[in-house]
Amino acid sequence: SQQGEEDPQALSIQEGENATMNCSYKTSINNLQWYRQNSGRGLVHLILIRSNEREKHSGRLRVTLDTSKKSSSLLITASRAADTASYFCASRFSGGYNKLIFGAGTRLAVHP
């Protein structure tokens, strides 16, 4: 299978709460990226973390990477209703591969 695993598949929270999504991948990577997709639309790049990095921040987003466990997590702090979307991790494999392979995604619903 191309895909890695993501959990949870769906997450429902209230505004102001934090949302944590997890991603696992299968082989050695060059970098791991997180994307957001609003329903029926294309994807928007959120953040990239390289294989030699362990944590990265961008605004309300915090990404961690554990290469020993082949896993990553995305934390959205102080969530807003506008954060409602699907979130996907995507891994770029090391070894010269040019493509990104996407995880199964987490559907996040933030309720006002």
Place this chain on the structure above:
Amino acid sequence: GAVVSQHPSRVICKSGTSVKIECRSLDFQATTMFWYRQFPKQSLMLMATSNEGSKATYEQGVEKDKFLINHASLTLSTLTVTSAHPEDSSFYICSARAGAEEKLFFGSGTQLSVL
């Protein structure tokens, strides 16, 4: 940021017809474009990698003769679904890499419905 334009956004066609989807990078040159397919509430499945001026590289299980990809210029890639059938109904999304950028810029997708 870089903009990728994808057209049409929605197409309904009869079984047996061919459908062409265009993907254009509007303000950058895309040496590499990717075509993905997405079923409802599922992830993106990579179909093929398209390099300007050369043949596309298809993922295992994707029929080359069914999904024709042309990347004739640095700003345009097309996906043609030939002799479409209802099982080809899906959301197709293109993306492009701008130069040495690691991240991808995505089109807004095309919802194909084959009757």
